[in-house]
Amino acid sequence: MANNHMLRNVIFLVFVLFSKVIWGTDLKKFPLLMPDINPYKDEFYVCTPIKIVSDKNFYIVGFEPNATMNVVHHMLLFGCTTPGSDSSYWDCGEMAESESDGKLQKATPCNSGNHVIYAWARNAKPLKLPKDVGFLVGKDSPIKYLVLQIHYSKKFPDSRTDNSGLFLLYTQRPQSKLAAVLLLAAGGRIPPKAVTFMDVECKINENKVIYPIAYRTHTHSLGRVVSGYRVTRDEMDVDHWHLLGKRDPLTPQMFYPVFDRTPIRQGDKVAARCTMDSSSRNRFTEVGPTNNDEMCNFYLLVYVEYGTPLEMTSCYDMGPPNTSWETDQLNNIPEAEASSPFK
Ligand SMILES: *[C@@H]1O[C@H](CO)[C@@H](O)[C@H](O)[C@H]1NC(C)=O
Numbered sequence: 001m002a003n004n005h006m007l008r009n010v011i012f013l014v015f016v017l018f019s020k021v022i023w024g025t026d027l028k029k030f031p032l033l034m035p036d037i038n039p040y041k042d043e044f045y046v047c048t049p050i051k052i053v054s055d056k057n058f059y060i061v062g063f064e065p066n067a068t069m070n071v072v073h074h075m076l077l078f079g080c081t082t083p084g085s086d087s088s089y090w091d092c093g094e095m096a097e098s099e100s101d102g103k104l105q106k107a108t109p110c111n112s113g114n115h116v117i118y119a120w121a122r123n124a125k126p127l128k129l130p131k132d133v134g135f136l137v138g139k140d141s142p143i144k145y146l147v148l149q150i151h152y153s154k155k156f157p158d159s160r161t162d163n164s165g166l167f168l169l170y171t172q173r174p175q176s177k178l179a180a181v182l183l184l185a186a187g188g189r190i191p192p193k194a195v196t197f198m199d200v201e202c203k204i205n206e207n208k209v210i211y212p213i214a215y216r217t218h219t220h221s222l223g224r225v226v227s228g229y230r231v232t233r234d235e236m237d238v239d240h241w242h243l244l245g246k247r248d249p250l251t252p253q254m255f256y257p258v259f260d261r262t263p264i265r266q267g268d269k270v271a272a273r274c275t276m277d278s279s280s281r282n283r284f285t286e287v288g289p290t291n292n293d294e295m296c297n298f299y300l301l302v303y304v305e306y307g308t309p310l311e312m313t314s315c316y317d318m319g320p321p322n323t324s325w326e327t328d329q330l331n332n333i334p335e336a337e338a339s340s341p342f343k
């Protein structure tokens with residue numbers, strides 16, 4: 001325990017001491033890099049945490065990847081209330097088998113308060129949030145730790161180590177517009193030999209206006225198309241569907257700019273559909289974390305003009321066969337657009 005405790009303090013000090021002040025601004029750069037990891041097996045998922053100084057607020061305003069696709073398949077940055085482990089790194093494969101391999105402790109990225117705040121794949125460029133927009137972490141945020149997950153697809157041939165990761169651009173100067181990620185997720189069961197829609201929707205009940213910036217889709221291997229919408233209802237009770245983003249989820253799963261930046265207001269709905277193709281599978285597929293299971297996720301990166309982000313950070317529907325956009329009482333559904341591969 002003492003060692004773990006010290007380690008966390010060291011990591012926390014690092015946040016203050018080794019941050020470089022960028023010339024001419026109050027922006028600083030924090031290196032969140034893997035601590036000399038040797039990827040000793042294929043499909044290796046590893047997590048490393050930093051503890052954020054707990055009595056100060058920090059605003060993350062950009063992400064500079066420090067990785068190449070030859071080595072790194074993808075990176076995800078999680079904001080956590082508590083991290084999955086107290087170690088300086090651990091095995092955190094979402095898709096990996098649930099057993100530890102005996103070499104490294106196995107745990108999820110976060111133990112509580114899980115928020116994906118950044119994703120990188122396929123040599124994506126640095127991401128800079130719009131002016132005055134930042135992710136609040138630290139004192140007044142549920143995000144007390146940041147956990148970097150890297151997926152190395154191939155094991156290294158020898159004992160060489162790796163320091164891939166990202167540089168966080170951050171400032172202590174309060175940013176007026178706070179960023180957040182809203183996760184839409186469907187559950188359910190996918191029958192064999194069929195194409196199945198997994199639908200999720202939820203209403204914005206809070207008196208806030210949210211501005212969409214970017215989206216990310218996530219499924220496992222059965223996903224063909226994931227689409228996300230802002231849905232508004234007119235006086236005649238007709239729903240109008242505005243496409244926020246649509247992708248083949250098997251393309252690199254990073255954040256892409258939304259198609260429509262119109263703000264989402266109280267009373268509007270957000271909805272997502274995953275079109276899953278199980279035509280070459282002879283068994284039912286459940287929602288779950290392993291390679292044998294599926295997921296249906298649509299992440300929406302948003303900000304608010306003032307005040308705090310939505311209290312709602314995710315919305316979930318039971319999915320097939322129990323719920324769908326129809327059973328959720330949505331109408332005027334753009335069936336063809338929502339489930340066909342291109343815009
Ligand atoms: C990442 O950053 C470190 C330190 O700045 C650098 O030495 C290393 O080459 C970088 N790695 C990649 C893959 O860019």
Ligand SMILES: *[C@@H]1O[C@H](CO)[C@@H](O)[C@H](O)[C@H]1NC(C)=O
Nearest residue numbers: 187188189318319320321322
């Ligand atoms: C559908 O609903 C029933 C009744 O609530 C429940 O028992 C079943 O597990 C649900 N199916 C799925 C796939 O969620």
